[in-house]
Amino acid sequence: MACAPEPTTPAAPTTPGPVRNGETGYIRSWPGELPIVLSVPHDGAIAPAEIPDRTTGVTVRDSHARALAEAIRDALRERCGRAPHLIVCELSRRKVDCNRALAEGATDPVAIRTWREYHGAIDAAEQAVLARSPHGLYLDLHSHGHPKKRLEIGYLLKADDLRLPDARLDADDTVAARSSLRALSRRTPAKFSELVRGETSLGGLLAARGVPAVPSPAEVLAPTDPYFNGAYDIAAHGSRDGGRLDAAQFEVPAPQRDTPAHRAATAKAVAEALEVYFERHFGTKLR
Known part of the structure; x- marks a missing residue:
């Protein structure tokens, strides 16, 4: 398991329904049954104020x-009969x-305890x-306001890496080793370019379902495009530094999250994409 370098606070035992973890009361988690963590x-x-x-x-x-994460959880439960795990920090980003x-x-001190509980x-x-599955996937959800309204998927790779031709991306093993899909890249027969931007990548599967996403076959990163490539969460809990939980950061634009209808459409597409992605690359059926 790839853990954060700083010590964390063990969560309370998981039980059905929402559970507040730890003593601060600012972390809410929903236990799940799928090999997915949101x-x-x-x-x-x-x-x-204190x-x-x-x-x-x-x-x-x-x-x-x-709200989008909760919609994705509901969509997966409706589609697959099981739900992913979900962890939410309810303390303002101004504080932690x-x-x-x-x-x-x-x-x-309270913010530090909250960070550790999260x-x-x-x-x-x-x-x-x-404990249930040999591998899993961790998705860290965010929102962005960049000019191009597409879902940005971060794998800890620089935009320059994602602009490499397929042949170079696949030939350089150090690129996959730097990514949050390191474990998956080592066990799947798919080429790394297919994992991150091919038709059966997360971006490709979302784009095919009406959710513009980058990287994907339909969307490229221009040199001037702003792009969130992932940060601490997927570095600490993904497979780049070891472990069996692969990871991606989802940065979602307003048109995909700003209304209940938009969130429902995005969540449905994500649930469908994850089902295909798991069967194709993890060898796991979600239902």
């Missing part, structure tokens, strides 16, 4: 990210950033996944 670090609305605001880093809230290393993400809950979900 997390939302930046859509918290609780901002107690916890000082962070003075460095980004503090903007990822609006509707939690759970998608950064502890030194940057929290300084106040990552402890993800660790617990990972352990639950791997």
Whole structure:
């Protein structure tokens, strides 16, 4: 298991229904049965005055990210008969950033405990996944306001890596080794270019279902395009540094998350895409 370098706080034992983990009360987790873990670090609305605001880093809230994650969980449960694990930080990003290393993400004692409880809950979900399945997938959900309204999928690779021709991307093993799909790339017969931007990549499967996404066969990253390639969460809990949980960061534009109808459409596409992705690349049927 690839763990965060800082110590985390073990989550409470998982039981059916929503569970608040730890003593702060700011981390909510929903246990699941699928080999999938979802997390939302930046859509918290609780901002107690007694916890000082962070003075460095980004503090903007990822609006509707939690609602989208819940819609994805519901769509997977409806489609597959089982649900993914879901972990949400309810404390405002002004107080804690759970998608950064502890030194940057929290300084106040309560914020530090919240950070540790969040990552402890993800660790617990990972352990639950791997107790049932040989491998799993972790998706960290965010929102973005970039000019191009497409879902940006981050694998810890630079945009320059994703602009390489397929032949070079597939020939250079160090690229896959730097990615959050490292474990998957080593056990699947698919070429790495197919995993990250082919027709059966997450982006390709989403684009085929009406959700524009990058990287994918239909969307390329121009040199001037802003792009979120992934951050602390998928580095700490994905397979780049070892372990059996592969990972991706989803940065979702407003048209895919801003209304209940848009969220439902996106969630349906994600659920369908994950079912195909797991069967094709993990050798696992989700239903």
